[in-house]
Amino acid sequence: NAGVMQNPRHLVRRRGQEARLRCSPMKGHSHVYWYRQLPEEGLKFMVYLQKENIIDESGMPKERFSAEFPKEGPSILRIQQVVRGDSAAYFCASSPTGQGEYGYTFGSGTRLTVV
């Protein structure tokens, strides 16, 4: 039973390019969460999705960032026209339900470096 799978593990992009980060939740989990971790900082919530729906995107920057979780396939976090400040580790987590007693299962993250 594979855990949360994120790919790629490392991603290097030049300023102005697009970054696509993928996340496949644990089997049986239909709730997906994306977090960003800047160096020496904690995790900041970005977006919460269920299949085909964005439930809460209050942590997403208003521009250049988007997320989706299609009916088939992984969840995608997309960053357009990347800038140096987008360099961070992006973590995906999944949960079987939206009920609070379940903790999240995290992937190993994608480390984005913008050069």
Added chain:
Amino acid sequence: AQSVTQLDSQVPVFEEAPVELRCNYSSSVSVYLFWYVQYPNQGLQLLLKYLSGSTLVKGINGFEAEFNKSQTSFHLRKPSVHISDTAEYFCAVRNNNDMRFGAGTRLTVKP
């Protein structure tokens, strides 16, 4: 909304010494409490969680935490640490689909 404060950003200890990592939270509703550990270049791994019942919860790797409602705290403890416990530790509170993390405490275990 709830929030989490981890009172120490760094905690250096010697091997086999006891350790306590402090966490305070604030919330206007009942929440669930979690501790996660993050080893270098890895994701977060669940150490333990408090849902209800006994205020002392035991987790993996010999860690335990005590929920104190009156002090709104959820401190993590281990009686004797190992070099391999060197990592970043995050306290988190969850209310349904809103999970908030503290800024983390870097535990460094020295020989």
